[in-house]
Amino acid sequence: xxxxxxxxxxxxxxxxxxxxxxxxxxxxxxxxxxxxxxxxxxxxxxxxxxxxxxxxxxxxxxxxxxxxxxxxxxxxxxxxxxxxxxxxxxxxxxxxxxxxxxxxxxxxxxxxxxxxxxxxxxxxxxxxxxxxxxxxxxxxxxxxxxxxxxxxxxxxxxxxxxxxxxxxxxxxxxxxxxxxxxxxxxxxxxxxxxxxxxxxxxxxxxxxxxxxxxxxxxxxxxxxxxxxxxxxxxxxxxxxxxxxxxxxxxxxxxxxxxxxxxxxxxxxxxxxxxxxxxxxxxxxxxxxxxxxxxxxxxxxxxxxxxxxxxxxxxxxxxxxxxxxxxxxxxxxxxxxxxxxxxxxxxxxxxxxxxxxxxxxxxxxxxxxxxxxxxxxxxxxxxxxxxxxxxxxxxxxxxxxxxxxxxxxxxxxxxxxxxxxxxxxxxxxxxxxxxxxxxxxxxxxxxxxxxxxxxxxxxxxxxxxxxxxxxxxxxxxxxxxxxxxxxxxxxxxxxxxxxxxxxxxxxxxxxxxxxxxxxxxxxxxxxxxxxxxxxxxxxx
Amino acid sequence: xxxxxxxxxxxxxxxxxxxxxxxxxxxxxxxxxxxxxxxxxxxxxxxxxxxxxxxxxxxxxxxxxxxxxxxxxxxxxxxxxxxxxxxxxxxxxxxxxxxxxxxxxxxxxxxxxxxxxxxxxxxxxxxxxxxxxxxxxxxxxxxxxxxxxxxxxxxxxxxxxxxxxxxxxxxxxxxxxxxxxxxxxxxxxxxxxxxxxxxxxxxxxxxxxxxxxxxxxxxxxxxxxxxxxxxxxxxxxxxxxxxxxxxxxxxxxxxxxxxxxxxxxxxxxxxxxxxxxxxxxxxxxxxxxxxxxxxxxxxxxxxxxxxxxxxxxxxxxxxxxxxxxxxxxxxxxxx
Numbered sequence: 121x122x123x124x125x126x127x128x129x130x131x132x133x134x135x136x137x138x139x140x141x142x143x144x145x146x147x148x149x150x151x152x153x154x155x156x157x158x159x160x161x162x163x164x165x166x167x168x169x170x171x172x173x174x175x176x177x178x179x180x181x182x183x184x185x186x187x188x189x190x191x192x193x194x195x196x197x198x199x200x201x202x203x204x205x206x207x208x209x210x211x212x213x214x215x216x217x218x219x220x221x222x223x224x225x226x227x228x229x230x231x232x233x234x235x236x237x238x239x240x241x242x243x244x245x246x247x248x249x250x251x252x253x254x255x256x257x258x259x260x261x262x263x264x265x266x267x268x269x270x271x272x273x274x275x276x277x278x279x280x281x282x283x284x285x286x287x288x289x290x291x292x293x294x295x296x297x298x299x300x301x302x303x304x305x306x307x308x309x310x311x312x313x314x315x316x317x318x319x320x321x322x323x324x325x326x327x328x329x330x331x332x333x334x335x336x337x338x339x340x341x342x343x344x345x346x347x348x349x350x351x352x353x354x355x356x357x358x359x360x361x362x363x364x365x366x367x368x369x370x371x372x373x374x375x376x377x378x379x380x381x382x383x384x385x386x387x388x389x390x391x392x393x394x395x396x397x398x399x400x401x402x403x404x405x406x407x408x409x410x411x412x413x414x415x416x417x418x419x420x421x422x423x424x425x426x427x428x429x430x431x432x433x434x435x436x437x438x439x440x441x442x443x444x445x446x447x448x449x450x451x452x453x454x455x456x457x458x459x460x461x462x463x464x465x466x467x468x469x470x471x472x473x474x475x476x477x478x479x480x481x482x483x484x485x486x487x488x489x490x491x492x493x494x495x496x497x498x499x500x501x502x503x504x505x506x507x508x509x510x511x512x513x514x515x516x517x518x519x520x521x522x523x524x525x526x527x528x529x530x531x532x533x534x535x536x537x538x539x540x541x542x543x544x545x546x547x548x549x550x551x552x553x554x555x556x557x558x559x560x561x562x563x564x565x566x567x568x569x570x571x572x573x574x575x576x577x578x579x580x581x582x583x584x585x586x587x588x589x590x591x592x593x594x595x596x597x598x599x600x601x602x603x604x605x606x607x608x609x610x611x612x613x614x615x616x617x618x619x620x621x622x623x624x625x626x627x628x629x630x631x632x633x634x635x636x637x638x639x640x641x642x643x644x645x646x647x648x649x650x651x652x653x654x655x656x657x658x659x
Numbered sequence: 660x661x662x663x664x665x666x667x668x669x670x671x672x673x674x675x676x677x678x679x680x681x682x683x684x685x686x687x688x689x690x691x692x693x694x695x696x697x698x699x700x701x702x703x704x705x706x707x708x709x710x711x712x713x714x715x716x717x718x719x720x721x722x723x724x725x726x727x728x729x730x731x732x733x734x735x736x737x738x739x740x741x742x743x744x745x746x747x748x749x750x751x752x753x754x755x756x757x758x759x760x761x762x763x764x765x766x767x768x769x770x771x772x773x774x775x776x777x778x779x780x781x782x783x784x785x786x787x788x789x790x791x792x793x794x795x796x797x798x799x800x801x802x803x804x805x806x807x808x809x810x811x812x813x814x815x816x817x818x819x820x821x822x823x824x825x826x827x828x829x830x831x832x833x834x835x836x837x838x839x840x841x842x843x844x845x846x847x848x849x850x851x852x853x854x855x856x857x858x859x860x861x862x863x864x865x866x867x868x869x870x871x872x873x874x875x876x877x878x879x880x881x882x883x884x885x886x887x888x889x890x891x892x893x894x895x896x897x898x899x900x901x902x903x904x905x906x907x908x909x910x911x912x913x914x915x916x917x918x919x920x921x922x923x924x925x926x927x928x929x930x931x932x933x934x935x936x937x938x939x940x941x942x943x944x945x946x947x948x949x950x951x952x953x954x955x956x957x958x959x960x961x962x963x964x965x966x967x968x969x970x971x972x973x974x975x976x977x978x979x980x981x982x983x984x985x986x987x988x989x990x991x992x993x994x
Contacts, residue, residue, distance in 0.1 A: 180936035187935055197761050197934045197942040 127154055128207070128234040133227045136211045138165050140234045141204055148207050149260025151608045151618070151631035153237045158228035160217050164237070164245060165209035166628065168604035175202040210604055212628035215244050223627065242266045250624050251307070252300045254293070254582070255634040258616060263633040270624040272300070272308050275580045276520045276559040278623045279550055283567040283595065284584030289615045290563050291318050293582060294522060295637040297561065298330055298474045301520070302339025306472030309519045311465070311498065313491050317480040321355065328641045330476060331355045331366050334648050341468040342370040343461065344478040345450065350459055359645045362652070371464050373479060374457040375493070377446065378408040384496060385442070387544040388488040389534045395438045398430045412454055415443060445485040465494060466501050472517035488528065495521050495545045502556040518557040521549070526562035527569040535571050550577045568594045575599065580621040584634070585612040601629045677855045697852045697861065699880045703887040704817070710881040713852070718866060721874040721897065724927035727760040729805040732943035733794040735786050736951040738958055740965060743981035746777045750961055751786055753793045754950035757800055758943050761932065765800055769950060771961070784823045791830050803838040806929070810944045813843040813892025813910035824889065831891045835915040840925055843892055843910040844944055850894070850908065862896045863906045874901050876926050883913060893919055899930045903939020
């Protein structure tokens, strides 16, 4: 980045929008941060749009362009006077002499110089003060040397929304987030449900996973059908000529039917009210064995037992649905399991770890059930702790539950049935989780489907490439600081993002380039190998 | 309405006479001199000066010549500050800019002058004087073989005062001494040929046939000795660009023999200064024309400034009453 270089001159200001002329030999990018210093106040502006200005009439422009079309070379006299480019930028903050940052309350003078921003300026904006480092400040499509971090303690309870089209970098971001949490050693915890087997070891030769990080041995708990009992999985890989081994705590993905409750099924959104009523009736009569009873018992007998309060068809359909979800006994077991998985997960959450549940062969309904199941347990655990054991609760790490395809749980369709709002656990956490330091990290390709109040509740937003208008327009409508970011959102490349996080103090839309997880891990591994070699030398 | 149609018919017949006259066979004298061959004419009071017969041989090809010479262009515009009926207070703004080749080289702050005038002639003289004054001052920054382009023909109209005529003559003489090439480019001209048709129109139509899709100039129109004294320039008609649909009257300083002898080079170097946005007219005078314009805001500011000045002399109210006396037409009849 150029230091103390003039980019342009202010031509006009209206509200918080600045129009400036771009100097001939300078280039400015959409989303770029620039500064204007006027009378000891530093205004930071973010470029939102461009417009050419010309003194040429439409007829003259037509004539010139026609000549160019014919292949003639053109030399316009006084070209810089008669044609120039302007950019519009939004004043995102102002910094006074004392370094105090506020929103814009005044404006710079016309004909003030517009300059490139320096690393010192970025320090003043305080984009790097958080503990969760997620990427670089972006200038156009280039990453600068400055990093952007959010404050996990403040941001997570207010929830995180990650939006992008397919292939935009959501999984990469998820891995970067998880890596940060592992690195913080007990300060935060996170639950990830991975249906594509991308998080553990990257899924293929080109990608790396959480296991490759040096922090995984102490920070990662792996729940997978690959193991039959609690153990430490030994994972070996090569880095250059070095062989590296990771020993990761692993548990089998087995859940006893008896631990499932009607509310778990209810909140997947796949059951109608009569079916839900049946589930509750079974629960009230049979408690831990309710599910086994419902599945194994004949429908007629159940019908008789309930004295016709539930229709036979309802019973049959409900049994079929439940069997489809849990009948194969791959994840959900009819007999009590040796591992009390829910307890182990809650324990790992309390210890500030990343819990990765790997379920590559599961169906959508199984995935939903597992997600709801653990989310409910975690939230209830924190809620109970805070209400009954406040001192214990204070020592718990702030936790984040990652919800993939969040529109399946938080869309208007999922939350409203027959015109009536029926909240699920994620909606409840979105509303009340902050009080208990439980947050959701909603990941979705279709933010346009989400219920609007929920968008407002997710205060930290990571917007990766999102070219579809209904999606980005809804985000703009229900989020602060994104008014002029529509065009930028459409033109983001893979890995580029716009970040807002008022709880972290990021009160404007920051252009970012999310760290590439593989690059982060390679640096970490290089360092690890180097330290190892040094130690060997010392010995 | 019927009366106006009859008038239109009469005008059409008159135009037919003008345009069709040349189609009649050429009548010759015993000495075989063509009497109806078209030629330009100049009116010097009651005298009519017949110029050189128009012939295809005098249409000459014009090629742009690249150069880095300094080109001074000057133009001025006028606006009425206050119209008091029997007199007006007018404002003139002069723009003078120097280019080096095609690059802007030097410009001074555009001067604004004011004057009380009673007649149209006084107004024109005022405009003339402020233009020449600026041209003279700025000519100190240019030198031999550089150009000074004015947006007017190089004529010192006899109706002007002696002083004004002297200023123009002295200017041309001084420029010739410095070997600065003074050129006057007019966007309009009253020059005509013997049939009454416009000289520019006639040459343009002829040029389109003889020099189709080419840039050209026509010279000579008159012998140097034929020009009256108040004609300071030698007249050529120029089509600067093959793309252009216009021809212009270009006067070159008669007192500068070097310019006359190198007319092709001079016109070629001026043609080089055209702009693709408006081909066929050199950019420097056009730019000065734009920059000399007085905006509404400027005019209002100057009005207020002048009224403040009038206040000091306790003449403000009187002036306003005088302006109201001449504004009835605008205020009441043309609403």
